[in-house]
Amino acid sequence: MTSASSPSQKGKVWFITGASTGFGRLLAEQLLADGANVIATARKPEQLTDLTTKYAANVQILPLDVTSQSQIDAAVKDALARFGHVDVLVNNAGYGVNGAIEEVSADEFMPMFNTNVFGLIAVTKAFLPQFRARRSGNIVNLSSIGGLIGMPGWGYYNATKFAVEGLSMALAGELEPLGVHVTVVEPGAFRTDFLGRSGQEAAVVISDYTPTAGLARQYLQTQSGKQPGNPQRAVEAIIVAVSAPKPPKHLVLGKTALKRWKTRLAEWETELAEWESTTVGADFPEGQ
Numbered sequence: 001m002t003s004a005s006s007p008s009q010k011g012k013v014w015f016i017t018g019a020s021t022g023f024g025r026l027l028a029e030q031l032l033a034d035g036a037n038v039i040a041t042a043r044k045p046e047q048l049t050d051l052t053t054k055y056a057a058n059v060q061i062l063p064l065d066v067t068s069q070s071q072i073d074a075a076v077k078d079a080l081a082r083f084g085h086v087d088v089l090v091n092n093a094g095y096g097v098n099g100a101i102e103e104v105s106a107d108e109f110m111p112m113f114n115t116n117v118f119g120l121i122a123v124t125k126a127f128l129p130q131f132r133a134r135r136s137g138n139i140v141n142l143s144s145i146g147g148l149i150g151m152p153g154w155g156y157y158n159a160t161k162f163a164v165e166g167l168s169m170a171l172a173g174e175l176e177p178l179g180v181h182v183t184v185v186e187p188g189a190f191r192t193d194f195l196g197r198s199g200q201e202a203a204v205v206i207s208d209y210t211p212t213a214g215l216a217r218q219y220l221q222t223q224s225g226k227q228p229g230n231p232q233r234a235v236e237a238i239i240v241a242v243s244a245p246k247p248p249k250h251l252v253l254g255k256t257a258l259k260r261w262k263t264r265l266a267e268w269e270t271e272l273a274e275w276e277s278t279t280v281g282a283d284f285p286e287g288q
Contacts, residue, residue, distance in 0.1 A: 007034070007239060008034055009035050009036035009239070010034075010036070012088065013038075013039070013079075013083045013085060013088070014027075014028075014031050014036050014037070014039070014086070014087065014090060015088070015090065016028055016039065016040055016041065016090045016092055017041050017066055017093040018041075018042060018093030018094065019040035020042035020043070020044055020047040021047070022231065023142065023231060023235055023238075026231050026234075027239075030232075030235050030236060032054075032059060036058065037059070037060075038058065039060045039062060039079040039083070039086070040061055040062070041061075041063070043063070043064070043065045045061045045064075060078070060079060060083070062075045062078055063075070064093075065119075066115060066119030066122065066123055067111075067115055067119050069122060072122050072123055073126065076127060085130060086127060086130065086131075086137070087136070087138065088139075088140060088242055089124065089127050089137070089138070090140045091120045091123055093116075093120075094112075094116040095112060095199070096154065096199055097112050097157060097202065098202065098217055098220050099201060099213060100155070100206060100209040100213035103202040103204045103209065104156055104202040105202070105204065108200070108202055108203070109156040112200075113159075113160055116157075116163075117160050117163045117164065121167065124139060124141075124171070127139075131175065131178070131180045135178055135180070136179045137179075138180070138242045138247060139168075139171065139175070139182045140182075140242060141164050141182070141183070141184045143161045143164045143165055143184045143186050144161045144187060145188045145254075146161050147161030147164055147184070148162075148261055149261065149264050151216065152213045153209075153212065153213035153214070164184065168182050168184040169182075169184070172249050183238075183241055183242065183247050183250075183251055185238060185251045186250060186251065186257060186261075187252075187253040187254055188229055188253065188258075188260070189227035189254065189257075190229030190230070190231050190234055199220050201217060201220065229253065229254040234253050234254075237251065237253060238251065
């Protein structure tokens, strides 16, 4: 897949959170090249001002910390005032905290929950009235393969992304009859700054977790810039998925993520079969 194969987005309006770096930044650039109107938001909007040089008529740069309701309300108001509506909302803002469950303090994991979960909820709810009124549109929630599979050292991050998965599926069921599609994206390891600037480590280190969560710390410290996933191809894939007549509810990205998910599904099937009699035995007997 190349940028030339990306569907034309001329006239479409996309609203992207966390657009200063990583997937958010690349997605904004690709969409503008494809002819879309883009509201690119970030906690540090000055990092996006260069986009106005080339795409002044099609881009709107807005400050947005998704943990601030007042900034959310202002950004939604300004976006709708500029373009009249939003076709696609992309909840991309988020980051990870690394460490064993016992190691990570509430002061370290709660801000991540506020961004990855509660911020996403707040932004989404702010746009739902206009999606319902238009009876069309797409909501794209960036999750992770870590939203499908829990991994030592990433437990709290997993918890935030598992929450995004559950919320997205419920939202999809509520909005599909209204003509609005929800897609949750589950990337594997991509060469963004997730392991670099965005990655955070717990201050406390407990040696008993060295063989488990400690390996995740090592990965965080050594693999930035070595991930197999191509971020440009990922954003092109997102655009293709959103533009499909029937967008997928789940979009797993990357060979590694796909292999891990298929392996987990196979393990789950085996476990279900092994415990099936116990599972069904938990019901009342037939007819009672």
